[in-house]
Amino acid sequence: MGFFDLSIPYNEPPRSGGKEIAGGKTLRLKLATKAMELGYVGIAHNRSIKGVMSDKDSCTIPLLTLGSLIKVAPRLASSVGFHRDLLGVPRTTPFRQYTRLTVHVESNAQCQSLNSGNPILKSYDIIAVRPMNQNAFDYACEKAEVDLISIDFTDKMLFRLKHPMVKAAIQRGIYFEIKYSDILMDAQTRRQVISNAKLLVDWTRGKNLIISSGAPSVTELRGPNDVINLMFLLGLSAERARAAISKNCRNMIAKVLKKKRFHKEAVRVELLSAGDTFSLEQPLSEDCMKWDRLSSGEGDMLLDDLAKAFDATNVVAHKSSKAIDFTSVLDGLPKHGFRVKDIVGTESVTQPSAAKVIDTQVHSSNQVSELRMATASSDDNLREIETISQIDMLMSEDDNKVEPTTNVLKEEAFALRKCSASHGQGILVQNQTATPFTLTRCTKSEAASDVSMNIESTSEGGSMSPSKSDHGIPQSPVEVNNMGNAAFEEEASVDENSKERATTGHASNDEMHITESGHHASIDDEKHIPEPEHLTSIADEMKIDCSSEANHDEYMEVTMEDQMHETDAVVQDHDEASRLESDETKLEEEASVPNHNTFEITMEDNKVEELTIEDEKVEKTETEASHQAQVQSSENNNDTKSGKTQAKRSRVRLPQLRPFKPFLLQSRFKRISKKRKH
């Protein structure tokens, strides 16, 4: 997983409007180069503001370009690749840049300006506050709309860190920042920093901590592993420290970008072109996955680009320059040594994974994504189950893999994608909710049923278009896990993360099953079987089944499920829901159900600990489910039970296949319209 350094100082140009200080620019450049070389995958240019903010303070930080980096360090690409390999970071991870503002806050009036309506704040990616007195700190912890609280530990503390304040801040999802470059300074500062920061570390216990460099010069930078070790001096355990420098950063950035780009829980519907055909292995469409959660839109650099730029400017081939024969030392080395392309070029494969999984971060303050069934009209044959799986960033490869594939960057906070499924094809729906989604479920629709929803792929600057039912559009399959080609009825059900869940503070998802009253083609939604590691984290599931059968009555079923922590509850709900649909419709993919289970199981906890536990479980169940799905796909689809039984979840209580009626009557399931039962 990637490491971030979120504090590269930036000095604003003098007020007279002159150009940026030449020294400053090169310094930034050097810092960024060094950071990249050391293996970081993202930096944030930090600008400090004291006093009153004015319009002039809007973000004017120029992001560094590839060319400038190359000039400083011509051999950057290979060196970066080398270090990344050692760190376990995939080479194809783009190098990201963000802009950050640190506001020094002293008085109450200044505190008040830190609200979400402030346009100056909006022009920066990350907002940090540096409180200068007790009042400011209290305000920052409790009310201010910031992302980061940065405290200056180098000197005598101007205020006390109170435990309830810290706790309140953590609950709100605000991160605390520790700068490690202070430790590298002289002995006196070191003393102060360690004693002051230790308190913070104790109280946060490593949660919501972000470690950044704040390095005033290049010598103050350190590699990620070294930083993790330094945090040990502060009392932070190794794994917490590692999370603090990678996972927490990612979480924060994802949250920040989401807030910046999208308004709450907007849903985006994508339009899929009619002619696409889908296969089980291939991703639905490139656009679907090209949502880069962490991209701020510009300034992302790919290693390949670096290499190419370098190659373009440098004619030297390494062929003849290799004078030392290493083959005697290591086997299999080409005589002419490694060329840059060899090192870098092969890595640049974007992998369309069979399961389109886009890793998402789970927010503790999840909100329900409102799924808007744009056209729950009769024409719609929506069958998509959208699963939003949030993947814990424990697996670095996941994210990194996904990001290259989702190279198109712009993510929309919510993209509800309903792929019109042509016959025998699934639907890929991407729903990006407040908790970014990852997993799309494919549903297969009947040959006869028309897929109505058009899906627009979320792409950069893609416009949001209402989902339209379109009969003419052939259904495109979504990636499916081994779905049999049994005829399915399409169902439209949409699961949403219910707001209630959010209110319960549950980081993971509540699901709302909304079966559209559009059509009944019950489509069994199939989940992609994402690569096992993708499944490890929390999965938010968005389920949209559209029933589209002509002979089915339209129904819209909204099931509000209370979010429960227990996985079995979630699983049950899904099971029930899926059963429900499966009952109505004839076919339900078995694979989907177990996948369902697995995904849902993972949905619940945000917590790292639980995620880790669940990871294995999910993986196991996932692989099992997939196996089973393949085996049983041609069998009776209604028999999802076997799939479920395979799920190795001790907590899961597998519901019976038939008696789902009682569940229907429960308050959880609220039917809006009459559902036809066959």
Added chain:
Amino acid sequence: MLMEVFLDPEKDLLGEGTPIILTQFNLSKAIKDSILVNFGECGLGSSLGSFQVKYVNTITKLCIVRSSREEHRQVWSAITLVKSIGNCPVILNLLDISGCIRACRDTALKCDKEKFEQCNKNLSEEEIRQMNNCLEKIKLLEN
């Protein structure tokens, strides 16, 4: 028994001529000073017993440092806190840490090779020869 830390010092001035030659003595002194400053006499005493700089490659700036398992974290922190060797500012970056010299040797060979590729200077014969020597030394490290 053996805990070896694998270092790669990177200078402040990227790619420019190194103002200082890395030697075993230089590096060892710098690290010991750092331990003394940060961990005091006791720290220095307890880590000094097994502390040794085993291998230094002046061209690729690769080093292998050995320390005991009990103290390796402290030694590692001290190494990270090293800011300069002599009067030349440095960044010591940990590349790999392993429990036995053998594993370290293998990684060292690989890293050495890669770093060598990355140096684009015209290699004088002298340097090439030195490089070869270093590689030989690595191989002899196993003991």
